[in-house]
Amino acid sequence: MARRAVAAWLCAAVLEAGAGPLGPPATPGLGEPVSAAALTAADLGVFPDGRGLPAGRGDVPTGRALFEARCASCHGPAGAGGSGGRLVGREPLAGTPLSFRSVGQFWPYATTLFDYIRRAMPLDRPGTLSVDESYALTAYLLQANGVIGEDAVIDARSLPAVRMPNRDGFIRRDREPAAR
């Protein structure tokens, strides 16, 4: 009986390790060491607590001018929406269709805004905005949504401290074991 239990345990342990009857699969071990310096901005996540944010800064007036020059052609004047999604607006969220949900209505973290601007915008030339330009655009969009004031400066320290209006608007399904 005890022996069978041990055998079952061993079997479960082997399965858990993803190993076949011959033990763990032998790998050729060809991964090459990568230095932190070799990682690009695109490889790095920006986290809600500010980890991953680069040095730099931006203010609202700079961001406003940049937005009109680089972003308004798709997102509309003052982010009111166009061929690209609407970005600015503080109406109640319930009932708002997907592409009309503004940053101020829906986005739970301000760090996401910086990351997405730097990573993916503008759509026809992603990755071309500098860190300072990305911070400035972030500052402007937060101000336009009424989240920060006109005088605010956004950088790696101030951005994670910004509390978004919809911060508590999400149900984390990864925390419900049954839902998976």
Next chain:
Amino acid sequence: MQAESDDALQPVAGGGLLDRRVFLRCGLSFTPVLAAAPVAAGEGLPAWSSRPGLPFADYGQPSPHERRVLRRVGLNFQVSGGNGAAWTPIEDLEGTLTPNGLHFVRSHNGTPEIDPARHRLVVHGRVRRALGFGVDALRRYPMRSCQVFLECGGNSSAGWYEEPVERPVGLVHGLVSCSEWSGVPLGLLLDEAGVEAEASWIVATGADAGGFQMSVPLARAREDGLVALFQNGERLRPENGYPMRLLLPGCKGSVSVKWLRSLQLADQPAMSRNETARYTELLPSGQARQFTMVMDVKSVITTPSHGQSLQGPGVYEVRGLAWSGHGRIAKVEVSADGGASWAEAALQAPALPRCLTRFRIGWRWSGKPAVLQSRAVDETGRVQPTRAALVAERGRLGFYHYHAIVSWDVDAHGYVSHTYG
């Protein structure tokens, strides 16, 4: 034989649905017997039978007569040709595997033209040593293959519309495809880098313009995640992630990040744009579901479906696809009377877990209006809901994860259109 046929054609549910074994049992024929061929050799033969055919081809293509079987492309914004989707024409396909050229595509800024010699996957973050893997290196690793479906989280989103959308089934439900994927088990690469105890998430990033990024729970990724290099035996198609993609069976397609360039181990998700502002489901309460990973149990009848016409009363085969990210499809039932009665369809073996499963059932159409529906149940007991039940639970603004029963209205002329029943 005649008597047996007549007996087999006794319906087992309303509207004329036949026993699921009827075609197997009597070899029922749909077409009249053809006239006998002329006796004289060569005489009366079509040209293709009386002269040599085309030379060998180095890469085969579909018949020119099938040129209309194509993906349908829909763009999200006029500003960019690369943000949108190409839909699999599921109404034109049979079986369960999707030809590579017809696999659905959802990309956010076009298909990058990656030189595989210069592409590298880096595993970094909370690992003992950050490592880079080139394509050639990965090809030397032990591989695994799995047949699984991929479905975009936004597939079938038109189902949330107030009025039933009148479009071909592939243009509503065709952001699902099924392939045999082969590649390197993710766990092998994680073990080589040495995951630190604090790590609980992997932030996966693609090499496309805009660096598409999604966070996935480490436990799930380690369990059955694959760095896929092959799709139905050949290397990945560019639009499906060449030269390598993440593959997370059963999960929404967006987390199987294409053109995979980076796996960052972390103690929390990145909360990237596409796991907060998008790919989350807003509920009537104003709260939104986040990190809904698994695609739920679902089915749809592909034949007959929207835009098709039945050629008069008689015997037809109702065919469709069923799938569940939670496991195997256990049962598909079909109704020809709008859900008043149901008959069990035959499932094509093998019905693999998290794989498209083909179902079929005979139907004798009387010529009277009918409403066809299919309802799938998976091995975990999850049942595909009615549209009314799904909308009652989630409202109509969730956009993602629509999986309700689909209804096709057959009118007295045999014309098939979409209905909410």
